[in-house]
Amino acid sequence: MARSARAQEEIRRFLDIGAVQVAELDLDGDEAVLRPGPGSPPVTHGEVFVLVRRGSRPVGTLLGRVPEGADAKAVLAERARAECGAAVFGGPGQPPFTTVVVATRERAGQLARALDSLLAQDHPRFEIVVVDNAPVTDETRELVERKYAERVRYVCEPVPGLAAAHNAGLDAVRGEVVAFTDDDVVADPRWLTELTAPFAADAGLGCSTGLILPARLTTPAQVLLESHGGFAKGFTPRTYDPAHPPGDEPLFPFTAGRFGSGANMAFRTAVLRSVGGFDPATGAGTAARGGDDLYGFVRVLAQGHRLHYTPYALVWHHHRETWRDLETQAYGYGAGLTAYLTAVLVNRPALLPAFLARLPRGLAHARTLTAVRATDPADGTGAPGDHDERTHPWPRRLSRLQRRGMVYGPVGYLRARYALRAAVREQTAQRAKTAQGAR
Numbered sequence: 001m002a003r004s005a006r007a008q009e010e011i012r013r014f015l016d017i018g019a020v021q022v023a024e025l026d027l028d029g030d031e032a033v034l035r036p037g038p039g040s041p042p043v044t045h046g047e048v049f050v051l052v053r054r055g056s057r058p059v060g061t062l063l064g065r066v067p068e069g070a071d072a073k074a075v076l077a078e079r080a081r082a083e084c085g086a087a088v089f090g091g092p093g094q095p096p097f098t099t100v101v102v103a104t105r106e107r108a109g110q111l112a113r114a115l116d117s118l119l120a121q122d123h124p125r126f127e128i129v130v131v132d133n134a135p136v137t138d139e140t141r142e143l144v145e146r147k148y149a150e151r152v153r154y155v156c157e158p159v160p161g162l163a164a165a166h167n168a169g170l171d172a173v174r175g176e177v178v179a180f181t182d183d184d185v186v187a188d189p190r191w192l193t194e195l196t197a198p199f200a201a202d203a204g205l206g207c208s209t210g211l212i213l214p215a216r217l218t219t220p221a222q223v224l225l226e227s228h229g230g231f232a233k234g235f236t237p238r239t240y241d242p243a244h245p246p247g248d249e250p251l252f253p254f255t256a257g258r259f260g261s262g263a264n265m266a267f268r269t270a271v272l273r274s275v276g277g278f279d280p281a282t283g284a285g286t287a288a289r290g291g292d293d294l295y296g297f298v299r300v301l302a303q304g305h306r307l308h309y310t311p312y313a314l315v316w317h318h319h320r321e322t323w324r325d326l327e328t329q330a331y332g333y334g335a336g337l338t339a340y341l342t343a344v345l346v347n348r349p350a351l352l353p354a355f356l357a358r359l360p361r362g363l364a365h366a367r368t369l370t371a372v373r374a375t376d377p378a379d380g381t382g383a384p385g386d387h388d389e390r391t392h393p394w395p396r397r398l399s400r401l402q403r404r405g406m407v408y409g410p411v412g413y414l415r416a417r418y419a420l421r422a423a424v425r426e427q428t429a430q431r432a433k434t435a436q437g438a439r
Contacts, residue, residue: 010395014323017220020063021046025073025080026053032077038117038186038215038316043072049217049226050076052084056190057312058211060084060235092190092197092312096176098126098266100192101169103162104183105133105285108143110318111183115148118181123192128152131169133285134160159423161416162262162283163292170269170277179266180293181315186215188314195266195313202239206271206305207297209233209260210313221326222319228394230319231261235311242301251358253301254341260307262293264315267300275299279343281416282336288343288416289405290336295343302348330398334405339413346413 021044022037036042037051045068052060064079066072100118104111111130118128130152132140144154157168166180177196181187195210212231217223240259245252275296283292301307320329345352355362 006396010397011323014220014224014395017223018047019219020217020223021048022051022214022217023048023072023076024051024053025076026056027077027080027084028055032073032080034073034076040216043076045070045072048072048076049214050080051213051314052080054084057194058235058314059311061213061232092194093201095123095193095196096200097174098123098177098179098192098196099169099173099175099269100126100128100179100181101131101166101173102128102181102183103131103133103157103165103169104140105135105160105165106137106139107183108139111140112143112147114181114183114185114187115152117185117187117189118192119148119151120189121187121192122189123196126192127174129155129169129172131155131157131165133157133162133165158427159280159420161280161286161292161420163278163286163295164280164283164420165285166283166292167277167280170272173269176269177266178269178272180262182263182317184318185212185263185315186318188316191264191313191315194310195264198308198310199266199268202306202308204304204306205239205308206268206300206303207259207307208266208313209297209307209309210264210315211235211311212261212264212315212317215316215318217319219321221322224395225319225326225329231263231317233258233260233309233311237311238309240301240307240309242304242306250361253298254344254355254358254362256294256297256340257337259297260293260309263317264313265293265296267296268305271300271303271305272296275303276347279340279347281413281420282340282343284332286416287412287419288335288339288409289332289412291340291343291409291413292336294336294340298340298344298351299348302344302351326398327401330401331405331408334402334407335409335412336405338406338409339416340409342410342413 022040023043024035026033034043045066048064048066050062050064051058062079062083064076066075102114130144141154144152155168155172157165170178177199179192179195195208198208199205214222214226214230217226249255278292279295282288282295284290297307345355
């Protein structure tokens with residue numbers, strides 16, 4: 001098939017992807033409670049992506065179809081009981097004092113939705129810091145001062161980039177633990193408690209990550225991204241210990257994408273500060289395009305601290321909505337992956353021998369990660385769920401962009417470092433000029 005015809009066929013298949021409803025189903029004995037996902041309308045007939053809970057804790061997802069005229073709760077509960085077995089788990093324990101950092105830039109509407117969900121957390125003692133990154137308007141500051149002044153602290157970070165913003169938040173932290181999330185999420189009421197309680201139970205824990213599910217699946221781009229695996233890492237809690245490398249992770253710790261994502265992560269504050277925080281030349285908003293969260297994971301593990309993933313700490317993420325968004329995201333995924341690896345080796349050269357030993361397998365992993373896969377629902381793939389499995393559809397165009405991003409990543413990181421140094425010099429000169437004028 002000629003390239004143009006193949007591209008047209010991919011676009012046709014993409015546009016044929018239908019919307020999927022999002023819902024929650026809480027099973028408690030013989031009872032079941034069905035609720036729409038955050039911001040979604042009540043469930044009707046058609047396809048439904050369902051988060052299944054037991055005792056309010058997430059235990060799995062399923063994709064069900066509700067026939068027209070059927071009772072949605074009865075249909076989905078029957079499927080859930082058959083596919084999601086009973087879970088046995090204790091309480092999360094007492095979480096430590098925590099600071100939540102939310103970095104944002106010119107998205108006051110989304111930020112307000114996120115802050116409302118964060119202020120509704122059941123965590124016994126926490127604070128929230130909003131970092132306004134390289135703002136061009138006063139919209140974010142005015143929102144915080146007008147609506148959240150008594151409950152949220154505002155910090156402005158003029159240097160652009162997500163990592164720079166997170167570092168500015170880290171400087172303002174007063175909690176024993178610092179949690180990070182994005183301005184495009186809705187946090188489950190128990191998110192912060194579930195994410196941070198493991199730190200009280202394990203003195204050697206340096207980082208924890210949690211579950212990220214789609215808040216809406218209304219556009220083809222949102223459905224395709226979630227069908228590619230989304231951001232979720234499954235429903236089995238897991239602890240990664242550098243003293244006992246996992247046998248099923250031969251690339252450990254360099255496959256940091258398996259550990260979690262930046263929209264749902266927490267660190268012991270002293271540990272994150274001890275590794276210097278995040279590399280400010282990584283992350284969205286820089287030429288590196290991403291990788292700041294992965295950099296943090298690897299640096300903490302490389303220092304000997306454990307990392308724990310828990311599916312019980314849930315945030316709902318608003319995926320991007322258009323094909324162009326997916327193109328940007330695919331390229332950014334690739335660039336961020338190799339940019340963070342470059343950052344790790346630049347900042348921790350002692351890891352180079354371990355990295356080189358894993359390089360052949362790493363290249364094979366990269367090929368699998370970016371492999372082209374069919375997007376035709378008739379072939380049995382293409383449904384949201386089965387998180388962290390690489391059997392989902394991924395169009396050729398997105399695969400190609402992701403691989404191009406991987407080639408660009410090290411260059412992007414070096415460009416970001418140069419731009420950062422220039423920005424720091426400019427700020428230093430500006431401060432000196434202001435001080436001289438004051439005299």
